[in-house]
Amino acid sequence: MTYEIAFLGPKATFTDLAVSKLFPDANKIPMPTILDCLDAVEKGEVELALVPIENALEGSVNITIDYLTHEAQLPIRGEIIIPIQQHYMVHPNHSDPAFKPDIVYSHSHAIAQCHKFLHRELKGIPYEYTTSTAAAAKMVKENPERKIAAIANEMAAEEYGLVITNHNIHDYSHNHTKFVVVSHKDVAYRGHMAVEGGKKTTLMVTLPADYTGALHQVLSAFAWRKLNLSKIESRPMKTGLGDYLFIIDVEMAMDEVLIPGTIAELEALGCKVSVLGSYPSFSVKSSVMQK
Numbered sequence: 001m002t003y004e005i006a007f008l009g010p011k012a013t014f015t016d017l018a019v020s021k022l023f024p025d026a027n028k029i030p031m032p033t034i035l036d037c038l039d040a041v042e043k044g045e046v047e048l049a050l051v052p053i054e055n056a057l058e059g060s061v062n063i064t065i066d067y068l069t070h071e072a073q074l075p076i077r078g079e080i081i082i083p084i085q086q087h088y089m090v091h092p093n094h095s096d097p098a099f100k101p102d103i104v105y106s107h108s109h110a111i112a113q114c115h116k117f118l119h120r121e122l123k124g125i126p127y128e129y130t131t132s133t134a135a136a137a138k139m140v141k142e143n144p145e146r147k148i149a150a151i152a153n154e155m156a157a158e159e160y161g162l163v164i165t166n167h168n169i170h171d172y173s174h175n176h177t178k179f180v181v182v183s184h185k186d187v188a189y190r191g192h193m194a195v196e197g198g199k200k201t202t203l204m205v206t207l208p209a210d211y212t213g214a215l216h217q218v219l220s221a222f223a224w225r226k227l228n229l230s231k232i233e234s235r236p237m238k239t240g241l242g243d244y245l246f247i248i249d250v251e252m253a254m255d256e257v258l259i260p261g262t263i264a265e266l267e268a269l270g271c272k273v274s275v276l277g278s279y280p281s282f283s284v285k286s287s288v289m290q291k
């Protein structure tokens with residue numbers, strides 16, 4: 001059975017690469033924005049979406065986190081972490097090493113991952129954000145007369161016929177992005193090219209009115225049960241300055257004792273708790289990314 005998966009398009013974004021490693025047989029549906037991907041699942045137009053949620057250099061993708069915590073109950077069914085290699089590319093008409101563009105285009109996260117390169121090599125040249133890295137590459141392809149460049153991945157350079165003049169321009173070598181799979185249905189992972197590294201459960205916790213030691217009490221409910229946390233993120237509740245909710249990743253699958261016990265203890269403290277998902281965590285090595 002084939003299923004449809006929404007991803008941030010056009011063809012050859014990093015999200016497209018992540019989808020092809022986890023769902024090689026899926027029918028991929030490119031969307032213009034991350035919100036369109038999530039809406040498509042929410043409205044039942046596609047079964048699944050795969051969207052970025054965190055980058056090792058730039059931090060959280062807030063648009064994804066805010067949607068999953070404020071807009072819709074869309075369960076997280078899996079995560080995949082892939083290495084991210086950013087390259088600087090131009091139209092073949094401009095491949096002369098002396099070429100200086102008027103504008104560099106890319107996704108805001110990609111630009112943020114390459115600030116040192118832009119400051120060192122292209123000082124003073126403005127950059128503009130596109131909806132994705134592949135959208136930037138496509139724009140360079142479609143405008144050969146304009147003096148512009150893009151930051152994107154190798155697959156985008158191939159797809160849009162561009163020349164990479166500077167490879168691996170991301171500021172730090174350990175650049176990875178985590179993507180989540182969301183769906184209203186259970187997801188079966190078959191024939192993928194990623195390695196499963198264990199299970200996770202993500203909880204959203206809202207503290208009761210601010211009082212001394214509230215967060216300490218929340219964390220102790222996990223600590224004395226020896227539940228390992230791999231991430232704690234705070235996001236504004238959007239109800240007033242200083243009101244925050246916490247998104248907590250526990251390094252184990254939902255069970256019948258420990259996580260339900262933690263939730264009951266937190267609720268007894270006056271917290272509101274929801275489970276955003278309990279799911280497998282996958283990763284892909286650099287060597288597998290080239291395939």
Ligand SMILES: O=C(O)C(=O)C[C@]1(C(=O)O)C=C[C@@H](O)C=C1
Nearest residue numbers: 013014015052107109132133177
């Ligand atoms: O623009 C892309 O290629 C995307 O898939 C989006 C995105 C992101 O939102 O972080 C994904 C991975 C990289 O970190 C850069 C951009």
